[in-house]
Amino acid sequence: MKILIVGGGGREHAIAWKLAQSSKISKLYCAPGNAGIAEIAQCIDIKAEDTDGICRFAKNNKIDLAVIGPEIPLSMGIVDTLTKNGIKAFGPNWKCAQLESSKSFTKAFLARHSIPTAGYKEFTDIEQLKSSTGIFGYPMVIKADGLAAGKGVVIAEDEASAISAIDQIMGDRIFGEAGDKIVVEEYLTGIEASVLCFVDGKTIVPMESAQDYKRIFDKDKGPNTGGMGTYSPSLIFNETLETQIREKILEPTIKGFQKDELDFKGILFIGLMITDEGPKVIEFNNRFGDPETQSLLPRMKTDLIDIINAVLEEKLEDQIIEWSDQKAVCVIMASGGYPGDYNKGKIISGLDNLDEDVIVFHSGTKYVSEDGADLPEKQANSLIATNGGRVLGITALGKTHEEARDRAYKNITRISFEGSQYRKDIGLLPDRSEE
Numbered sequence: 001m002k003i004l005i006v007g008g009g010g011r012e013h014a015i016a017w018k019l020a021q022s023s024k025i026s027k028l029y030c031a032p033g034n035a036g037i038a039e040i041a042q043c044i045d046i047k048a049e050d051t052d053g054i055c056r057f058a059k060n061n062k063i064d065l066a067v068i069g070p071e072i073p074l075s076m077g078i079v080d081t082l083t084k085n086g087i088k089a090f091g092p093n094w095k096c097a098q099l100e101s102s103k104s105f106t107k108a109f110l111a112r113h114s115i116p117t118a119g120y121k122e123f124t125d126i127e128q129l130k131s132s133t134g135i136f137g138y139p140m141v142i143k144a145d146g147l148a149a150g151k152g153v154v155i156a157e158d159e160a161s162a163i164s165a166i167d168q169i170m171g172d173r174i175f176g177e178a179g180d181k182i183v184v185e186e187y188l189t190g191i192e193a194s195v196l197c198f199v200d201g202k203t204i205v206p207m208e209s210a211q212d213y214k215r216i217f218d219k220d221k222g223p224n225t226g227g228m229g230t231y232s233p234s235l236i237f238n239e240t241l242e243t244q245i246r247e248k249i250l251e252p253t254i255k256g257f258q259k260d261e262l263d264f265k266g267i268l269f270i271g272l273m274i275t276d277e278g279p280k281v282i283e284f285n286n287r288f289g290d291p292e293t294q295s296l297l298p299r300m301k302t303d304l305i306d307i308i309n310a311v312l313e314e315k316l317e318d319q320i321i322e323w324s325d326q327k328a329v330c331v332i333m334a335s336g337g338y339p340g341d342y343n344k345g346k347i348i349s350g351l352d353n354l355d356e357d358v359i360v361f362h363s364g365t366k367y368v369s370e371d372g373a374d375l376p377e378k379q380a381n382s383l384i385a386t387n388g389g390r391v392l393g394i395t396a397l398g399k400t401h402e403e404a405r406d407r408a409y410k411n412i413t414r415i416s417f418e419g420s421q422y423r424k425d426i427g428l429l430p431d432r433s434e435e
Contacts, residue, residue: 001305004058005030005041006078007048007069010332010363010393011290015067016041017359018297018304025305031057035384036362038377045376051078058087065090067308068266071147074286075101079266090308091266092286096257099268099284103145103183106284113256116248116280118273119186126170129182133162141185144169146178151339153224155187190275191429192282193234194292195245197268198307200316204254204268206245208299208323209234210292216339218425225339226390229426231329232295235401236274236429244278265311294361294393295328329404329427330395331412332363336419338389343419345372346386350415358411359395364388386417401427 003025005012013036020028020040031054033043046053048070055078058066066082068074068091077094091097098105110117119136122145123129133156134140140162144152152175156162169179192214196207210232216222249270257264269285269292288296297304301322310319335342345368351360366387367375375382394412398404405427412422 001025001064002027002062003029003305004044004054004061004063004066005033005037005069006054006066006073008032008034008037009069009290009388010361010390011288011293012069013037013361013363014293014297015069015288015304017361018300019067022303022305024303029057029061029063034362034387035365035367035378036360038367043377048073049076051076051081054078055081055085055087058082059085063087065308067091069287071097071100071285071287075147088312090312092264096262096264096266097286099262099264100286101147103143103283104181107183109256109260110281113252113259115252115256116278118188118280118282121184123182123184124180126166129166129170129184130163132184133159133166135184136186138162139187141187142166142169143183143185144175144179145181145183146175148175148178149226151175151224151226152178188273188275188280188282190273191236193236193272193274193279194230194289195250195270195272196289196292196296197250197270198311198316198321199254199257199264199266199268200311200314201263201265202254202258202314203316204250205316205319205321206250207296207321208232209237209242210289210296211236212289212292213423213426216334216421216423218423223339225334227289227291227332228334228390228423229329229331229393230289230291230295231327231401231405231427232292232299233327241274241279245272249279249281265314290363291330291332291361291390291393294330294359294395298328298359298395298397299324299326324397326397326399327401327404328395328397329401329408330361330393331408331422331426332390333392333394333412333415333417333420333422334390335364335386335388336421338421342389344385344387346417346419348384348386348391348415348417351384353414354394354411355396355407357397358407360415361393361395363390363393365391391417391420
């Protein structure tokens, strides 16, 4: 099979890394890819959002399957476009992709099917929203309705910070049209967790558990990011919690899809808050999580292409998915200033000085010449430089959670680039003592 992966971040590197292990794949492409992906796949200079360009490439190169990584092309209907042109694509269609591209769409779905979630209210008028600050008390959860690269959620501690956030999102439109509608939610207290599921339209199968860390600083301080690290399996999951998730969330969700005629085929990412009242849904995403994928796929023993085919052929209930007993921890190295403004082009050193079985997934990297000029591909004497906010994900496996965590942090200290930052508490349960 000839496979095209769409995207160029850490998630796509992890997908490429896993697919490259399959004997069923003869050629692996990635558009646009990055410096890490280029080591295992042929990178194509087409942006993930260029759905027409990707479709042309897929047709011209007789691609057997396109695997869509990021949320933006999914929200643009890339799966519909590819399918109409006779190209198999792994990911939900445009109608289903609204579960991520619109917070209000998802909240209405959850309410309609009695799936536990936070109370909420929608606003499109800035003055009405300002006059309603604190309707659920404080902290106040303010969410841009549309896609904002994982940064569209503000936890306002008081009225002043709520008004400031509203002015920035709806007034200054820092997230563009994604902030034309705002969803205000009740603040949930607990521990966040992630459940990624394979869905084939009639069957939903959860993967192993994982836990993500969204805030930029230790102890869950600072603004939200796309994710600063993850580990799997989650320390908070047990048989009781898994039963609650299956009965209260997964089963009503797949029934809701069928009732609403949402032919969802692909990955459903469920962001959860584990509260004293049980698990509640924070968000739905339509694709592999980033960076959850970087700790999950290294633990997956089954050939990923077999699972993808089972989803597309609606045979997921017959597909056995095996997982390693090893534990995985992934720590993200980010650019200085992220998730705000940051510089690119910082030379990365130390990547050739790591333990052999430690995996480095590239999120925002590129090849540059010795004088710093961008290169389209690896060349003699080329260097690897930063090209994004989140730059690298260092993943280590171990027989125990502690062993995996120790190995990840031991190796991350060997890597450096100007201004680099990373959390020191990935793999530890959040400290709630100051709340």
